[in-house]
Amino acid sequence: EDFENLLLMPGVGARTVKALAMVAEVVHGTPCRFSDPARFSLAHGGKDRHPFPVPLKVYDETIKVMKSAVGKARLGREEELQALKRLDDQARQMERYVTGPDLNEIVAGEFRQSHEWGGRSVFGWEPPSEETKKCRDKGI
Known part of the structure; x- marks a missing residue:
């Protein structure tokens, strides 16, 4: 129904919302948004580990949400597709004012959490990353 309900869906976390925002950009994007097509590899990585390995849990959840949206749209229910459109609109508005980590930080974070x-x-x-192994060994 809306962004809040998306966040409350079981299995949909911050990483999935990030991927869905990029997918929404592809679905609803305009040609000027595609001047750097490599940026979309940040949604789900690459099978060759570049820029990072494919996070299958995020990938599967993105596919689940998209299939649901498309299936319901075929039944005449446009709400989920409109919700993705709103997510795209909100992501574009945020890009005007908010800056995030640079590419190296994004990729390093993806590798840290890849497992x-x-x-x-x-x-x-x-x-598991060395950081994860150390935490596991300490029982954290």
Whole structure:
């Protein structure tokens, strides 16, 4: 129905919302938004680990939300597609005023959390990061 309900959906966390915002940008984008098509690899990574391994949990949740939206739109219910449109609009508004981490920080964060998000590439499943191993060893 709206952005708040999206956040309350089980399995939809900040990382999935980020991916959905990028997918919404592709669905509702204008040609000028595609001057740097590589930016969309930040939604779901790459099977060759570049810019980071595919976070399968995020990928699967994104597909689930998109399938639901498209399926309901076919039944004449446009609410979910309109919600994605609003998400795209909100992301564009935020881009005008908010700056985020640089590419290196984004990629480093994705690699740190890759194991937690089911990171996978053609090289196999991503192992836990050293940071995660240390926390696990300390029982954190």
